[in-house]
Amino acid sequence: MKIENPTSRDIADLAGVSQATVSRALRNSPLVRPETRSRIQEIAKELNYFVNRNAAGLRTHHSNTIALLLFDETGGEETQINPFFLSMLGYITSAAARLDYDVLISLQQLHDDWHIEYQASHRADGLILLGYGDYRTYKEKLAALAAANTRFIIFGPIIKDQPGNSIGCDNINGGYQATRHLLDIGRKRIAFLGNTTRRCPEFADRYRGYVKAHEAVGISPEASLKVDADNLEQLGIHAVQSLLDGGESFDAIFAVTDVVAIGAIKALQERGLSVPGDVSVVGFDDVPLAAHVTPALTTVQQDTRLASESLVEAIVGLIEAKPVESTQMAPQLIVRESCGGRS
Amino acid sequence: MKIENPTSRDIADLAGVSQATVSRALRNSPLVRPETRSRIQEIAKELNYFVNRNAAGLRTHHSNTIALLLFDETGGEETQINPFFLSMLGYITSAAARLDYDVLISLQQLHDDWHIEYQASHRADGLILLGYGDYRTYKEKLAALAAANTRFIIFGPIIKDQPGNSIGCDNINGGYQATRHLLDIGRKRIAFLGNTTRRCPEFADRYRGYVKAHEAVGISPEASLKVDADNLEQLGIHAVQSLLDGGESFDAIFAVTDVVAIGAIKALQERGLSVPGDVSVVGFDDVPLAAHVTPALTTVQQDTRLASESLVEAIVGLIEAKPVESTQMAPQLIVRESCGGRS
DNA sequence: CTGAAAGCGCTTACAG
DNA sequence: CTGAAAGCGCTTACAG
Numbered sequence: 001m002k003i004e005n006p007t008s009r010d011i012a013d014l015a016g017v018s019q020a021t022v023s024r025a026l027r028n029s030p031l032v033r034p035e036t037r038s039r040i041q042e043i044a045k046e047l048n049y050f051v052n053r054n055a056a057g058l059r060t061h062h063s064n065t066i067a068l069l070l071f072d073e074t075g076g077e078e079t080q081i082n083p084f085f086l087s088m089l090g091y092i093t094s095a096a097a098r099l100d101y102d103v104l105i106s107l108q109q110l111h112d113d114w115h116i117e118y119q120a121s122h123r124a125d126g127l128i129l130l131g132y133g134d135y136r137t138y139k140e141k142l143a144a145l146a147a148a149n150t151r152f153i154i155f156g157p158i159i160k161d162q163p164g165n166s167i168g169c170d171n172i173n174g175g176y177q178a179t180r181h182l183l184d185i186g187r188k189r190i191a192f193l194g195n196t197t198r199r200c201p202e203f204a205d206r207y208r209g210y211v212k213a214h215e216a217v218g219i220s221p222e223a224s225l226k227v228d229a230d231n232l233e234q235l236g237i238h239a240v241q242s243l244l245d246g247g248e249s250f251d252a253i254f255a256v257t258d259v260v261a262i263g264a265i266k267a268l269q270e271r272g273l274s275v276p277g278d279v280s281v282v283g284f285d286d287v288p289l290a291a292h293v294t295p296a297l298t299t300v301q302q303d304t305r306l307a308s309e310s311l312v313e314a315i316v317g318l319i320e321a322k323p324v325e326s327t328q329m330a331p332q333l334i335v336r337e338s339c340g341g342r343s
Numbered sequence: 344m345k346i347e348n349p350t351s352r353d354i355a356d357l358a359g360v361s362q363a364t365v366s367r368a369l370r371n372s373p374l375v376r377p378e379t380r381s382r383i384q385e386i387a388k389e390l391n392y393f394v395n396r397n398a399a400g401l402r403t404h405h406s407n408t409i410a411l412l413l414f415d416e417t418g419g420e421e422t423q424i425n426p427f428f429l430s431m432l433g434y435i436t437s438a439a440a441r442l443d444y445d446v447l448i449s450l451q452q453l454h455d456d457w458h459i460e461y462q463a464s465h466r467a468d469g470l471i472l473l474g475y476g477d478y479r480t481y482k483e484k485l486a487a488l489a490a491a492n493t494r495f496i497i498f499g500p501i502i503k504d505q506p507g508n509s510i511g512c513d514n515i516n517g518g519y520q521a522t523r524h525l526l527d528i529g530r531k532r533i534a535f536l537g538n539t540t541r542r543c544p545e546f547a548d549r550y551r552g553y554v555k556a557h558e559a560v561g562i563s564p565e566a567s568l569k570v571d572a573d574n575l576e577q578l579g580i581h582a583v584q585s586l587l588d589g590g591e592s593f594d595a596i597f598a599v600t601d602v603v604a605i606g607a608i609k610a611l612q613e614r615g616l617s618v619p620g621d622v623s624v625v626g627f628d629d630v631p632l633a634a635h636v637t638p639a640l641t642t643v644q645q646d647t648r649l650a651s652e653s654l655v656e657a658i659v660g661l662i663e664a665k666p667v668e669s670t671q672m673a674p675q676l677i678v679r680e681s682c683g684g685r686s
Numbered sequence: 687c688t689g690a691a692a693g694c695g696c697t698t699a700c701a702g
Numbered sequence: 703c704t705g706a707a708a709g710c711g712c713t714t715a716c717a718g
Contacts, residue, residue, distance in 0.1 A: 007710095007711060007712085008711070008712065009711080009712095017688075017689085018688065018689045018690075019689090019711090019712085020688075020689060020690080020691090020713080020714080021687090021688060021689075023711095023712065023713060023714085024687095024688090024713090024714090027713085031687060031688080032687070032688085033687060033688090036687085036688090048459065048463060048491060049463070050460050050463040050464035051464060051711090051712075052401070052464060052465050052710085052711050052712065053397075053406075053464045053465050053466045053712095054396075054397045054398075054400035054401040054406065054465050054710085054711080054712085055397075055401050055694090055710070055711035055712035055713090056711080056712055056713075057397035057694095057712090058395070058397040058398050058401055058693095058694045058695065058696080058710090058711080058712070058713095059693080059694055059711085059712050059713045059714080060694085060712085060713065060714095061694080063396075063397065065447075083426060083429070083631065083632070086426070086429045086432070089429070089432075089448070090450055093448055093449065093450050094450060097449070097450075102447050102449070102466065103447065103448050103449075104408075104445050104446065104447050104448075105432070105436055105446050105447075105448055106436065106440070106445070106446075107433055107436050107437060107440075116391065117393050120391060120392070120393040121393040121394060121395060121396045122395050122396050122397050122695095123396050123445065148391060262632070262635045263635065265637070266635060266637065266639075269637060288426065289426075289605070289632045289635075289636070292605045292606065292609055292632075292636065293632075293635065293636050293637065294608070294609065294612060294636065294637040296609075350694095350695060350696085351695070351696065352695080352696095360704075360705085361704065361705045361706075362695090362696085362705090363697080363698080363704075363705060363706080363707090364703090364704060364705075366695095366696065366697060366698085367697090367698090367703095367704090370697085374703060374704080375703070375704085376703060376704090379703085379704090394695090394696075395694085395695050395696065396696095397694085397695080397696085398694070398695035398696035398697090398710090399695080399696055399697075400696090400710090401694090401695080401696070401697095401709095401710045401711065401712080402695085402696050402697045402698080402709080402710050403696085403697065403698095403710085404710080465711095687718105688717105688718085689716105689717090689718085690716095690717090690718105691714105691715100691716090691717105692713105692714095692715090692716100693712100693713095693714100694711105694712090694713090695710105696709100696710090697708105697709095697710090698707105698708095698709100699707100699708090700705105700706095700707090700708100701704105701705090701706090701707105702703105702704085702705085702706105
C-alpha cells in the first residue's frame with residue numbers, strides 16, 4: 001500500500017473515520033477511543049505518513065523550531081566560529097530534540113539585520129543568541145528584537161539595561177580563579193590578553209576578576225601588561241610578540257579565551273621560551289582541544305552542557321509563556337600543564 | 344502604524360489593492376506595476392511584515408530548508424562531533440543562505456530512525472548527510488531514504504551500489520600523499536592508525552593510498568604496524584601505547600584523522616619521545632587546530648569550503664530536479680612541523 | 687467518542 | 703496589470 005504523499009484524509013479513508021478523528025488520534029488525544037487510535041496510528045506508520053508541519057504550523061501558529069543565531073565577529077572577516085560555541089551546538093540540538101523542537105542555524109554578522117524575521121515569518125518560535133559580540137552594536141539590535149515581541153535568550157553576561165534574558169557564567173569569578181592560581185604558584189607579572197572595554201562585557205569581567213585576585217594578594221597589576229588586538233584569532237600571537245618586542249618582562253599570561261591562549265603558547269615557543277618553564281599560561285572556555293595541545297592548557301571551564309540545556313529550557317519557557325530568569329553559573333578552574341608549579 | 348501580526352491582507356487594505364496583488368508584489372512578480380509594487384513593499388517594510396512561511400510552504404510544497412544530519416559514531420557514547428565536520432557547518436550555512444535556504448540541524452545516532460521524516464513532514468526539501476559512519480548500518484538506511492523518494496546528498500566517498508549521490512575527497516590519493524611524504528623524508532617504518540575494513544570506506548581508502556605509496560618505493564608495509572581501536576577519540580592514545588608496549592619499532596605515524604594524530608602526538612610525548620625527532624606524524628583533515636598544536640601538524644587538507652558549497656549546490660540541484668553528479672575532490676598535503684625532514 | 691465545518695495565510699491558475 | 707476564488711493540509715471549537 002503506497003500513496004505518494006499521504007495526507008490525513010488518505011488515512012481517514014483507509015480507516016473509515018473522519019479526517020478530524022485522524023488528526024486527533026495522531027496527536028494522542030484522549031478524546032479518541034484507544035482502539036480507533038491505535039488502528040489509525042498503524043495505518044499512518046504503514047503509509048509512512050508524517051504530519052505536514054506547514055499545515056500544522058499554519059493552524060497552530062507554532063513552528064516548534066528554535067533558531068540558533070551564531071555571531072562571532074570580534075575580529076576579522078572570514079573568522080571561523082569559535083570552537084567553544086560550536087561545542088555547545090551539539091548540546092543545544094540534543095536538548096531541543098528532547099523537548100520536541102527543531103533547531104535552525106544561522107550565522108550572523110553583527111552588522112546584519114538581525115532577523116526579527118525568524119519569528120515574524122513563523123520559521124522559529126524563539127531565538128538563542130550565541131557568540132562573543134561587540135556589545136555596543138549589539139544593544140540596539142536587542143532592543144529591536146524586544147520591540148518586535150521576539151522571544152530570545154542570550155548566552156552571555158547579565159548586563160544592566162540590556163533587553164532580554166541572559167544565561168552565562170560568572171566571568172569575574174572565572175577571571176579571579178585563573179589569576180589567583182597563577183599568583184598562588186608564585187607568578188608575579190601576569191600579562192592579561194584581551195579587550196577590557198565595555199565593548200566586550202564578558203572579557204571586561206574577566207579582567208575585573210584578574211584585578212581582584214591581584215588585590216587579594218596585595219599586588220597591583222600593571223597597565224603595560226594588558227594587551228589587546230583587533231582580531232581575537234590573532235590576538236595571542238600578536239600580543240606575545242609585542243610584549244616581547246617591547247622588552248616587557250612577564251612570567252605568566254591570562255588569556256581571555258583558549259584560542260588566544262593557544263596562539264600565545266605557540267608564539268612563546270617560537271621565541272624559544274618554555275611553557276610553563278618560563279611563562280605560565282591560563283586560558284578560558286576549556287575548548288575541546290585545550291586538553292590536547294602541548295602543554296595541555298590550564299583553563300577556566302564553563303559548563304557548556306549545562307549552559308546549553310539551560311538556554312533551551314529558557315527559550316522553550318519563554319515560548320510557553322512561563323517565567324524565565326537570567327542566571328549565572330560558576331565556572332571551574334581546570335588545572336593541566338601549562339602553568340607548572342604545584343597543582 | 345503598528346499591527347500585531349500583520350498579514351498580506353492587512354497590507355492589501357492599507358495599499359488599497361487585493362491580497363493577491365500584495366502577494367505578487369512581495370515576490371517581485373513582473374505582473375505587478377512597478378509603482379504599485381514599490382508602494383506595497385514599503386508598507387510591508389514599515390509594518391515589519393514577513394511572509395508566513397508555513398502558509399507559503401503549505402501552498403507551494405516547499406520549505407526552502409535543508410536538513411543537515413550530523414552523525415559521528417565510530418566510537419563511544421558521548422562522542423563530541425568531530426571538529427572537522429563542525430567546521431563545514433559554517434560554510435554550508437552560508438552557502439545555503441546565499442541560495443535562500445535555511446538549514447535545520449540534527450544530530451543523528453546511526454541507530455536512529457534516520458528521518459525520512461524530515462522531508463515527509465515538509466520540514467526540509469532535502470538532506471545533507473555528514474559524518475564518518477559505519478558503512479554497514481549505513482547502507483540500508485540510505486536505501487530506505489531513497490525508497491521514500493527523499494532527496495539527499497552524502498559527504499563521503501563514492502561507493503559502488505550505494506544509493507544516492509556523494510561528494511567527497513579522493514582518499515586514496517590523500518593517503519598516498521601523506522605516506523609518500525613520510526617515505527620521502529626518509530622514514531621507513533610507518534604505523535597506520537585506523538580502521539581499514541569496509542566498515543569505514545574513507546579510512547580503507549586512505550590505507551590503500553598508504554600501501555600504494557609503499558609499493559611505489561619498493562617497501563612492503565608491515566601488518567604489525569597497523570593499529571585500530573573502537574573509539575576514534577581514544578585511538579591515537581591507545582594505539583601509541585600498544586605499539587610501544589608491544590615493543591614495535593616505528594619512526595612515523597600516519598593517522599587516519601587529525602583528532603587521532605593529535606592524540607598520538609600527546610601519547611608519544613608522554614612516553615618521552617620527540618615529535619618529529621623520534622617519530623614523524625601526519626594526520627588527515629586539517630582541522631582548525633591542527634596548525635596550533637605543538638608541533639604544528641602536517642596533514643592532508645580537504646577543501647571543506649569547496650566541499651560544503653558543492654554539497655549545498657548539489658542538494659539544491661536535486662530539489663530543483665536538475666541533474667547532479669557524484670564528485671571527488673583532490674586533497675592537498677599541508678606540510679608543517681610534525682614530520683621534520685626537508686619540507 | 688465522533689463528524690462537519692471553519693479557518694490559519696498564503697500562491698496561482700483563471701478571467702477580465 | 704489586477705481581482706475573485708480555490709485550495710494547500712492541518713487543528714479545534716461546536717454540535718451531537
